[in-house]
Amino acid sequence: MSLAMSNITRRFGQTEVLRGIDLDVAKGELIALLGPSGSGKTTLLRIIAGLDWPDAGNLSFEGQDWLLKTAAQRKIGMVFQHYALFPHMTVRENIAFGLTVLPRAQRPGKAQIAETVQRLLTFLQISQLADRYPSELSGGQRQRVALGRAMAIEPRVLLLDEPFGALDAQVRRDLRRWLRSVHDSAGITTIFVTHDQEEAFELADRVVVMNGGVIEQIGRPDQIYDHPATPFVARFLGLTVELPVVMKAGRAEAAGFDLTALPRRALPEGPATLFLRPADIQPVADPAAPFHLTEISSTGALLRVVAESDSGCRIEAEVPRRDGHGLETGMNVSLCAVAGQIFPGLASQRASSPVAAETTPHALKENRL
Amino acid sequence: MTSVAVAIPRSGRTRRVLPGFGLTMGLTLSYVGIIVLLPVLALVLKGAEIGPVRYWEIVTSPRTLAALRLTVTAAAIATLFNAAYGLLMAWVLTRYCFPGRRLLDAMMDIPFALPTAVAGLSLTALFSANGWYGSILAPAGISVVYTIWGVAIAMSFTSVPxxxxxxxxxxxxxxxxxxxxxxxxxxxxxxIFRRVIFPAIQPAFLVGATIAFARSLGEFGAVIFIAGNLPMKTEIASLLAMIRLEEYDYNGAAAIALTLMLIALILLALSNWLQSRMQRKGGVT
Structure with a gap:
């Protein structure tokens, strides 16, 4: 185990930004910290980087206590959200910076620095940009330079804060694959922060889902996708339909729903909440069913369907357009759930709704000033 | 054919977003012409009237030369001090949070607001042999009033902001x-300061120092009280120009004024050149 955190706590004034974080990162692993803004993920990254200190808790790297070391002593490579390149230095000078500021005794010779920089430029496929200034680069190119600058000091851990946040969709996808290949060939333990679920799942070996300063779930992308551990993770991963159900002998039941496709769960009898993705709900024509279709709209590949019951329950579903030929507004349907996650009890209705999550970062920023 | 003709706007005027371009531009140009360019032009013409030989005679006369040397040297001392102190002050005001920061920030502008004659009078009172500072310095054998140091102090006081x-x-x-x-x-x-922060502020720093220097060259009100104005010793160039004017020696006054203006212009050009060179390198984003 290379990086170990236990019970890390951090508060800014009255706001508890981190409330006891326990996380172990293995050598060479690629970890994503995933969560909405205000969940504390960037603060955690800054603490690992040595740019911020926790109020309590431990942080160690290969047995050494990192809280006793400064950012410079930890030898971490940090890539900032807006790259933070040195504007008055060329790409080459930016990448060489970490080597040129080493104490004279450890500093490599000029020729050796130039060679390292050239090797990185080639490795990151930006040799042609070597003598440009950051203002002459596109966002994606700046990202590569920022990574090159961080990698030049041969960091023990690479930290990236929202690495693709400021890029457009196409560049984002390309860079994601590129970063994965860079990680695989360089083998540096890497932690990156993102609020984009797709990004986290595509890139990371393991994903850490954070919310309100605590870790909600740690796991492999598929694991988290199929089995969200808490109602928050379920909602965050797009299981936006929340259905009150009744558990009977390990099976969930709800009026107008066909839930027999769901596996049995060892849950107590009584009320529970079923979380579903709109895409995992199939409307099936059934004249006797309590639901009728009120809206059908197309997004191109998908039909977005709204079904309402006589008792006022409103459910959204998504159907591939080629499977939805028979659907018409007004027709009665029963809803068949293909997959979903059940949590005991009635989930507090949107306890951590997006609105609540949005207010936290402002409070946080004020406290930082 | 006709449809193409219709699609093209008739003139550039129709595309402007802000109205009143003609009026505002006209006013600006008239102002620059009447208040700035015309006096400068008059000065140059007056200087040209003298003729190069006479001009050279006036400027290289011992008294003028001494006055110019004093002015430039004192302005250089004042600027060196202001560059260091001004940078420190700007650093303190932006980087640290302390009680009274806003007050200190506001106090920075006092030299701008204070009439320069008032500044000169109070500095003289402080540094004269029986003043608060002078009474401490005088026993140590340091005299400020009526020396080049007095001139430099007065100049730096008015140009530090x-x-x-x-x-x-x-x-x-x-x-x-x-x-x-x-x-x-x-x-x-x-x-970090040397390689990251200073390069970023260097252009602004140079501009500030250059303007401070230009302002020091022309400082009059604050200086004449503390300088003592001894010919050949502590007489600044702009005072000498005024003395010549009072002697009805218009040519002498114009020649000195022209020289001061030339020094200021060369400095401004130099700082602009340095700045543009750095911006090209720095690639301001």
Whole structure:
């Protein structure tokens, strides 16, 4: 185990930004910290980087206590959200910076620095940009330079804060694959922060889902996708339909729903909440069913369907357009759930709704000033 | 054919968003012409009237030369001091949070607001042999009043805000992440200042210092009280120009004024050139 955190706590004034974080990162692993803004993920990254200190808790790297070391002593490579390149230095000078500021005794010779920089430029496929200034680069190119600058000091851990946040969709996808290949060939333990679920799942070996300063779930992308551990993770991963159900002998039941496709769960009898993705709900024509279709709209590949019951329950579903030929507004349907996650009890209705999550970062920023 | 003709706007006028271009531009140009360019032109013409030989005679006369030398040297001392102190002040005002910061920030502008004659009088009172500072310095054998040091102090008093006010906004706008990046790459605080912060503020710093120097060259009110105005010793160039004018020696006055203006213009050009060179290198984003 290379990086170990236990019970890390951090508060800014009255706001508890981190409330006891326990996380172990293995050598060479690629970890994503995933969560909405205000969940504390960037603060955690800054603490690992040595740019911020926790109020309590431990942080160690290969047995050494990192809280006793400064950012410079930890030898971490940090890539900032807006790259933070040195504007008055060329790409080459930016990448060489970490080597040129080493104490004279450890500093490599000029020729050796130039060679390292050239090797990185080639490795990151930006040799042609070597003598440009950051203002002459596109966002994606700046990202590569920022990574090159961080990698030049041969960091023990690479930290990236929202690495693709400021890029457009196409560049984002390309860079994601590129970063994965860079990680695989360089083998540096890497932690990156993102609020984009797709990004986290595509890139990371393991994903850490954070919310309100605590870790909600740690796991492999598929694991988290199929089995969200808490109602928050379920909602965050797009299981936006929340259905009150009744558990009977390990099976969930709800009026107008066909839930027999769901596996049995060892849950107590009584009320529970079923979380579903709109895409995992199939409307099936059934004249006797309590639901009728009120809206059908197309997004191109998908039909977005709204079904309402006589008792006022409103459910959204998504159907591939080629499977939805028979659907018409007004027709009665029963809803068949293909997959979903059940949590005991009635989930507090949107306890951590997006609105609540949005207010936290402002409070946080004020406290930082 | 006709449809193409219709699609093209008739003139550039129709595309402007802000109205009143003609009026505002006209006013600006008239102002620059009447208040700035015309007097400068008059001065140059007056100087040209003298003829190069006579001009050279006036400027190289011992008294004029001494006055010019004093003015430039004192302005250089004042600027060196202001550059260092102004940078420090801007740093303190932007980087640290302390009680009374806003008050200190407001006090920076006092030299701008204070009539220069008042500044000159109070400085003279402080530094004269029985003043607060003078009574301490005099026993040590240091006299400020009626020396070049007095001139330099008066000049630096009136021009220090230029450096502070040009550097301050640039320091405030610096992205803290850039410094954090340097820190995480292992740079020491001093290295961060030398290699990351200072290059960023250098253009503004140079501009501030140049303006401070230009202002010091022409400082009159504050200086004449503390300088003592001894010919050949502590007589500044602009005072000498005024003395010549009072002697109805218009040519002498114009020649000195023209020389001062030339020095200021050369300095401004130099600072602009340095700035543009650095911007090209720095690639301001």
């Amino acid at each position: 230029f450096v502070v006010r040009t550097v301050q906004p640039i320091l405030e706008d610096l992205d803290p992440a850039v410094e954090e990046a340097a820190r995480s790459l292992g740079a020491s605080p001093f290295t």
